[in-house]
Amino acid sequence: AQSVAQPEDQVNVAEGNPLTVKCTYSVSGNPYLFWYVQYPNRGLQFLLKYITGDNLVKGSYGFEAEFNKSQTSFHLKKPSALVSDSALYFCAVRNSNNFNKFYFGSGTKLNVKP
Amino acid sequence: ETGVTQTPRHLVMGMTNKKSLKCEQHLGHNAMYWYKQSAKKPLELMFVYNFKEQTENNSVPSRFSPECPNSSHLFLHLHTLQPEDSALYLCASSQRPAESTDTQYFGPGTRLTVL
Numbered sequence: 001a002q003s004v005a006q007p008e009d010q011v012n013v014a015e016g017n018p019l020t021v022k023c024t025y026s027v028s029g030n031p032y033l034f035w036y037v038q039y040p041n042r043g044l045q046f047l048l049k050y051i052t053g054d055n056l057v058k059g060s061y062g063f064e065a066e067f068n069k070s071q072t073s074f075h076l077k078k079p080s081a082l083v084s085d086s087a088l089y090f091c092a093v094r095n096s097n098n099f100n101k102f103y104f105g106s107g108t109k110l111n112v113k114p
Numbered sequence: 115e116t117g118v119t120q121t122p123r124h125l126v127m128g129m130t131n132k133k134s135l136k137c138e139q140h141l142g143h144n145a146m147y148w149y150k151q152s153a154k155k156p157l158e159l160m161f162v163y164n165f166k167e168q169t170e171n172n173s174v175p176s177r178f179s180p181e182c183p184n185s186s187h188l189f190l191h192l193h194t195l196q197p198e199d200s201a202l203y204l205c206a207s208s209q210r211p212a213e214s215t216d217t218q219y220f221g222p223g224t225r226l227t228v229l
Contacts, residue, residue, distance in 0.1 A: 004156075009154070030214070032214050034217070036220075041222070041225075042222050042223075043118070043120075043204055043206075043220035043221050043222040043223050044157075044204065044206075044220040045220070046217055046218075046219060049215075049217060051214055051215050090157070094214065096214075098170075099211060099212060099213065099214060099216060100145065100147075100162045100164070100169060100170055100211050101159060101162075101170070102157075102159065102218065103156070104156040104157040105156055106154060106155055106156045107154070107156075
């Protein structure tokens with residue numbers, strides 16, 4: 001079975017500090033991993049993805065994520081948080097047997113305080 | 115985000131009403147998806163269309179009826195809904211659904227309230 005876990009409902013960080021939003025996954029087969037962000041009253045926006053290759057993936061708005069196979073994790077990071085990064089973040093894994101199917105985590109609310 | 119549009123953005127309906135949600139993608143993509151987003155729950159995939167053909171129905175109740183007349187338009191017809199169907203309904207599209215690198219792009223959603 002394939003699934004994604006985001007262990008934190010909410011992450012609070014001060015502006016200018018580094019941020020991490022955690023994601024762990026469970027897949028049978030190769031993991032294809034994604035991060036999306038959702039601002040209030042908006043749809044999900046694609047941030048970055050890991051398919052293969054370099055374990056450190058860089059994405060939009062200065063975000064990056066590190067794929068760690070041994071820990072089955074794909075944590076989202078940013079060196080210096082902005083207030084405008086405050087939003088809901090979703091990790092997702094693609095079903096390796098059915099590429100149409102994504103399994104999303106329940107989301108982590110990021111609050112960046114000035 | 116303007117690549118995938120959804121109308122209406124908000125909808126309030128009674129349990130006996132019939133309404134439809136519309137999604138349009140302007141990206142030239144080949145696959146379209148309906149998701150349901152409820153508070154503090156993972157997104158639930160409802161339906162998938164590849165090249166206008168339905169390829170996934172994720173055990174969705176028959177009171178939800180999808181329609182995909184062409185690769186740019188997707189509808190979700192609603193009838194005799196229940197209050198627990200109140201949620202944000204998201205449409206997405208993607209270009210190469212058979213490839214591992216394929217990325218889904220989402221619309222802004224329709225906030226549905228069933229009274």
